[in-house]
Amino acid sequence: MQPGDELEPLSVTPDRYLTVRYAGASGDFNPIHIDEGFARDVGLPGRILHGLYTMAQVARAHTEAGGGPASLKRLSVQFRGMGVPEVELVVTGTVREVRDDGVVLTESSCEQAGKRIIRNAEAELRLDP
């Protein structure tokens, strides 16, 4: 990897019941993610994706680029806006720096319908852990 290289983009469309499966898998049962009526009652357009699910897609783009789970040493994201089910998510990223010790620094984001729902994501990948 060289500065300026792009990560392989990752696209995924969370299906209608994804938030229910992620709630069960993660232990985060906040009703804004799983109850349409509750979400609307608190002023949301409907059920929204868990931010940490979306972050997991950014992480996946990195471990796939880095060659496995041991390669990802740090990931920092800011959540902006809200993700929704049944609309494609696209993760893109760029290598910003390759340090002398082999650690690769990237910046990345996750878009949905042209809106960045994760931005300013920074990661450190160690390619030969």
Next chain:
Amino acid sequence: MAVNTAAIGKTFEPATYAVGREKIREYAHAVGETDPLYLDVAAARAAGYDDVVAPPMFAVVYSLPAVWPALFDEEVGIDFGRMVHGGQEFQWGPVVVAGEEITTTANLKDVSERRGNGFFVFETVSVNARGETVCTGLWTNIVRGV
């Protein structure tokens, strides 16, 4: 009204989470992971691991039991109905595999107020049975209209 900064530095009760093989698979399927290291014991062993490997973001699963009591702590005083997740950082050490027990301790690292919103930053430190830090998390939660 201002945010209450009195609880900054408070450390919460540690929580120990036993990482299970099927829980890793359930999590991997939910987030769309397909790497055999997460799903197939033989593949994980062939790669030198004792059992299936937890994806890095599985840190959410073993950390949350330590985070919930901190979020609902009366001294911290978060209005959960107005809270949104503003940002997240994880730093990872050695990978976690099925069969390990991970103990996470949360503390309230910072509380501040900007433009009428409260920013509550929790830190989690997760260690394995060998005392190695497998993950450190920074959880930034924003409470609107404090």
